[in-house]
Amino acid sequence: MRLRAFWLRTIESGRDPGIEIKPFILTGPPRSGTSLLTALLTRKGNVLVANEPVVVGDPLLARGKPARLLRGYIHSLARQAVQRGTMPTKVDRRDPSRPTTDTAHHGATRRDVAVRIDRARPLCVGVKHPISFMEYLGELVHGWSQLKVIVLARDPVLTIRSWRETTYGWQPGLDDPGKGLWRRMYAEIPADVSPLEKRAHLWNLLVERGEKYAASHPSQVRLLRYETLLADPAATMRALFAHIGADRPEEPIDVSDVRPQEHASYKGFSEDEVQMIQRLCGPTDRRTRGA
Secondary structure: OHHHHHHHHHHHHOOOOOOOEEEEEEEOOOOOOHHHHHHHHOOOOOEEEEEOOOOOOHHHHOOOOHHHHHHHHHHHHHHHHHHHOEEEEEEEOOEEEEEOOOOOOOOEEEEEEEOOOOOOOOEEEEEEOHHHHHHOHHHHHHHOOOOEEEEEEOOHHHHHHHHHHOHHHHOHHHOOOOOOOOOHHHHHOOOOOOHHHHHHHHHHHHHHHHHHHHHHOOOOEEEEEHHHHHHOHHHHHHHHHHHHOOOOOOOOOOOOOOOOOOOOOOOOOOHHHHHHHHHHHHHHHHHHOOO
């Protein structure tokens, strides 16, 4: 509570970060590759991405002005980068100097990491949060016209399988909205179906929401498939840097480690479970495959 109160006071101060900011967020269904994409984005100079900061979550955004709160937080990130040369993010426990590329399997801890910025160039400042930003996507897009959004989605069967086999397997909010943070999104999900079917509905709801705003606000919102990133990471990253307004988007970054992740702990679904997921998510999955 003290941390939240301090953050709100910082926002209210309205202090100029002292650098031109180009704000963006990265979101989408959990376990879609957002942590990997966060790490890739930060490989370009003057691009910062805070990975799931504790102060940006549903309880705080729900205070009624999510765009204003997000703007204040992004400005505070820029101020810290300019004044201290650091940025708070989730890092890999094995190498705390680097942003983590997988929060659930390798483990991650929040820590300030050193950043180097050129004050003569614009600073792209982003925040990654899967479900919380999807919950308030409409308010964020309408409330901050300068905000750029990347919504990342992945094959529904693989995504939901990963929910089962990682830390998301015990998060009650994915099965019971009364115990989770994301209550508003469950209004369209049947209450009398199995937990697995609720998760299929949730994947579909999240990706449809990204698809909707990518169509209605194409200059602000880009829907990207994880499969597209894997197929041509270099071209995909150039397009994303252009989308968020990074200068020199054509400058290459190292994408040699971009490849599918396969986990031996993944347990397969039964044929009936696969068919159920494909029945509920198949149309949305097929429509967005080329994104």
